Amino acid sequence: MNHTRLDQAIAEWYAQRLLRFPWVFISASLLLFGLGAAGIPNTGFNASYRVFFGPDNPQLRAFDDFQAIYVQDDNVAVVIHHPNKPVFSNEVLASVRSLTAALWKTQYVTRVDSVTNYQHTQVMEDDLLVDDLISALPLTEESLHEKQQVALAEPSINGLLLSSDAEVTQVNARVLFPSLVENPNVASDIYGAVEQLVTHEQALHPDIDYRITGIVATNHAFAKTPENEMRTMLPIMIGLTILALALLVRSTWGVILPLFVVLFSIVFTLGVSGHFRILLTPVSLAFPQILLAIAIAYSVHIVVSYTRLRRAGSNREDAVRVTILKNLTPIFLTAVTTSIGFLSMTLNEVPPVQHLGILVGVGVLFTFVISVTFLPALLAVCPCGVKPMPATLSSAHPQQEWTVSLGRFVVENHRGLFYGLLFIVAGSSIFIARLELDNNPLNYFKIGTWHREATEFVDANLTGVTFTDYSLQSGQPNGITNPAFLAKVEAFTKYVSAIPEVAHVNSIVPVMKRLNKNLHADNPAYYQLPETQELAAQYLLLYTMSLPFGLDLTNQINVDYSSTRVTATMHKVSGKRHMEILDQVDGWVEANMPEVNTQGVGTWVMFTFLSQRVIHGMINSLMLALILITIVCVVTFRSLRLGLISLIPNALPILLTFGVWGMLGDHIDFAVSIVATAALGVIIDDTIHLLVRYQRGRENGKQRGQAFQHALHDVGHALLFTSIILVVGFGLFLLSDFRINSSMGAMISLSIAFALAFDFLCLPGILMKFDKKMANEGRSEAA
Template sequence: MSGEYLSNLLTHKRTLFSLLSLLAIILLGYGAKNLYFKSDYKIFFDKKNPQLVQHEHIESEYTKSDDITFIISTSANDLFNEQDLTALLEFTRDAWKLPYSIRVDSVTNFQNTYAEQNDLIVEDLVPEDVHPEDTHFAQLKKTALEQIELVDFVLSADAKTTSVSVLLQMPDDEHAKDAASHEAVMAARELVQKYTVNYPELSIHLVGQTTVNFTFNELSKRDSGFWFPIMFLAMSILLVLLLKSFSGMIISLIIIIASVISTLGLMGWCSTPLNQVTAALPVIILTLAVCNCVHILNNFYYHLADQQNKTTALLNAMRTNLQPVFLTSLTTVIGFLSMNFSETPPLRELGNWAAIGVTFAFIYSLTLLPFLARLLPAAGRKKSSGKFGQAYSQWLYRKRTSVFTVISLIVIGLLIQIPRNELNDNTIGYFKESVPFRQAADFMQKELTGFDSINYSLACGSSNCVNEPEYLKKVEDFSKWLKQQPEIVHVVSYTDIIKRLNRNMHEGDKPFYTIPESRELSAQYQLLYELSLPFGLDLNNLINVDKSALKVTAIIKNQKAQQLIEIEKRSASWLKRNAPELNSPGAGISLMFAHLGQRNINSMITGSILALVLVTLTLIIALRSLKYGLISLIPNTLPAATAFGIWGVVLAEVNVAVAVVFSFTLGIIVDDTVHFLTKYIRARKEQQKGTIESVEYAMSIVGKAVLVTSAVLGAGFTVLALSDFNVNAYMGAMVAITIILALILDLTLLPLSLFHLDK
């Protein structure tokens, strides 16, 4: 089917195609009722991800990590006074009442132990009734600060800050789990509000894994519900100003809305949930869908200004833009589909659904736009003289050597900055500092303990073997080594408990703060201790059910991806040298993200190269010219590369989303190149113009459209950069920078390359 025939068909049968499009929009849009949000951090990982597999193994062996933790700090000298301890006791009791709560750990219910003759006494550190006349606050403080299991973990060294950690038993069903997270966090916020009113000297912050999941969900909904309307309004204003046509703005917005509705509706029909990353889809589709509209409408108004009637102008606009619109849509789809090389499922989903959204935008720009353009009034306007495009092209030709030199020096200067970038994913850094959770996590790291942790499940080989002295000593040696690492602020290990019990049963003598000498003695102490523990405070967070393994947790403060991986490597090396039979991979949520970022970069290099090859081959075939296809490499590869150079100067840190920017933007920035080259080739081959005249022609025809689309795209992704979720914000900022650089290079290096290579 020839382009001429298809253009005639789409123009003259526009009513039929518009009705079919409307029917498709209604049917697809109805599926949006099935959309829901999924905010679990595990969605970022494939099921076979080795770090996720180990993390889930540890969760299956020990208590799961779903929790809400309250960080409580006082303005008094310390927490060990009547008012603050009373508040902590009440708060701990109320924390048990939170939805899905199965365990609460706080400084008040820390299980303090001591011996009376041959009896082991296990009781709460702080008695239920606190009275100044019979409570020795100084002694309580001294006892608490002597417990290495508490300091720099549950209680700060200055005793001003503490934590109350609530373990939750969440539903397995993902729909129910999100609802449960919302219920639990909202109840926790109400609890915080209640106690900050009743005890104004206390400041209370919320952290914990369930809080993280809820914050992901909350920010996703805010991005889609807040930024999309703002972007929609900004897009409307930009289109009116740049197209100078109210009806053109209306047509573009209808195509945009239709594309977004169809994409989200199809997601609903496919039962694909929205998540933290794909919540940005409406803004992305809104931004990309406008490009085809601008090029077709700009050409339509150009022909109207040439005194053509609407049908003829529409036919000429369709004929002129059918191939470039198809090519730009195809290359954009290729770029997005290359994101399937990403190690991150949400980024793969973003690429796939963005590709589908671009496809819908392409279809509706050919089927719905002609009907709307013919139906709505189009105010006449003066025909552009093309003088600016002509004058700019002539100036560029005269100054080609100096402009080429300046642009080349700038590009080279930016390219050499790329190595400054380093992968440094940071779980806390996924959130901007304005987000309450980020503020809480920063406060916790400053005043109490670390946010990140690495867990090790050290198996002894058989059931009930955890009390073997030789095994316990090796676990203790590993725990001691971890404590010596400068990045680690606390280590949670069962060996600290068994050493404390051994000392208790030897009249508190410090020399007996060691591993018991026999298995029988360790087992006896463990049994006495477990029988004395209150409901909900068992040892399953440290010992697995059949007592064949112990969990050791290293708490780490203020470290990023590379440092976490380095700590893991050092730990693995120590175990291999000193306790090879215990060697076990570390696991932890932050460690999972650290490895994910590195693998994502490696996989996306392959994806980006493949996308570049496919896009270049597409252009070579479509333009029927090896030379023009290779020339297109210049404005197609340099924008993203130079953007990474700017990023290296400004921020120098790459997260999991920034790694996909080259593939993400490749198909987008090809848009301007394709439209410029197709008009240039038409002038060269059909109108037999020379190189300079062909550049002038292309600049006059597409110059304005290129400026409009770049402005709209840049504005759209700049809005995304304002997201409080830094994965989306960094990606939006990088894409916006890349688009602006692509515009500059398309208007300078591309025509300069044609001047030199197509004489």
């Protein structure tokens, strides 16, 4: 079976053309690079939480419809706590008043609520007076105590703007975001403005602790966390890569040229994002580190093969020709399969995951092109200083001795290794059932980061940090003033308040009860809903006419007074528990007041439902990747058997990774939708390199064990090195404060490490068991 394979014939033809016209290949690759990089001026970044949801997402559309009725409710809040004084002290209240006034003047802010500007109502003679709860300072201790009691007795304040022990408060500013076209950095701009105000207050009141939270803070964290980490992790990874290349190839050009490939790949892909108008996100901004690892892995095979041939005495042209013959097919296959793995992410419903898949998929294909055009062409024309190995060492290859020993060991013990690793996978798979999806965006940041610390403080000391909104519909204009409808709103409010995780429920009910009491000479016995619709309508009209500009009830009542808003503020809960609460409330509404036609909406609701979509998207993308990769392998190997065999040592490591993750008791977020397909696309590379060389050995008459030993000896050292680079490259994501990236990096690193072990230790057993093309070979290779 010494016939020339089609892929080898193509590689031979290609190598001849490249050696004949190296500058043409260099110029063409640089031209392609320039065309891609030209899109860089059109790149942009989107840090909004809304980027995680496509335009057809039903929860996003429901939330947009809700906000169209009750105004946009994105916010930024400043949480204030004095370790030694209560909120109702002159010093703390002075800071609250100052921040309240300053936030009103901040760009994009449309409303500010605090304990100081809370619109307190009271009756004086026959007049209803509506005024700030704290209209002047300083106050006497007696007045401060009186004001505190008023605030603690008011449901609209207690548990929302003021902690139940009156030790912590917040100033909440509602903002109206402009379009991304108008200002793509609006969240960071608002955060920066609020941070300046806080810095000013901190200078005046150094003993007070200030924390910035809210949607604006979350968006700012989404923007700055990956940006800061790229500045840190990318240089570290480049430094480690330079060190590793220097140790492996011991050649200056062998270090410089792969770095060119990395730089070109990253810049080209960044330009592609601009050409396709793909705004970068905290998730897709991980593409440079991913491409760095993959590009180094591809170029290492070229450089290592070339330097080994030169050290063995080959001249420059022969070394380039043989390098292309040995590597063109496997690098092409690995590029195609890796690209398939990432491009299949386009079936995912999470746009940032789709974008990451597109960018890395396209970037990998460009990396292949630049690795087999620019890199070998440059090796053919540059005076790369590679000294031939002394004759006394040229035949020894000490660095390859471990591959010989390992190859002999795994072939001799292939049955025990195969079944042993299979048993380990089966045992670990049991723990997959322990994994729980949790897409709470507050958990996207590691414990100890500024944003996570601020939200955890609020959750523990002030109020909840997740919000679910309901729009209760009366079915007719002015219907919210109907006592029967208000009674339903009150019943709904009481039911939701009784849920243990609910910290506060805000509705129109306390306002109507307070007005009824005020207009009955502040008699506590009348702290109840008005008895008639006429009274309720009069109270509401009188109250709204007395409110200052910006503090009206448009955030709680729609224009024709036919529906009203109820907001449940919950402590941080898992996505599973939040879904249970949503179902529980929906069930109660269906049983008790189906006519109000309501369902929970909000940012946190969208992220909760995202968990279900993640699993669906992962299954679709994984199935597509498996089918396409199998087809590619079958066509390339011209063997259904080898095509299917190639999947076994790659599917098992992914199962083992999820099993280990479950064993550690960790939850998973939508990083899981990245891991399976991305890992499959990356880890199959080693299997392909081994199987290509294995198949060539078989076609040259070698038996199965001999063919595998030859393949491992030929490429094992490079595979070990590239796997280490990939493990370290993805492992660096563990340094990320953005938990999605750190989880993704950890799981893919584990998958790559496990896959290398399966390729080296388990693949021989799989080949011995399933690749029985020669009927008489079984007896000669009996173990």
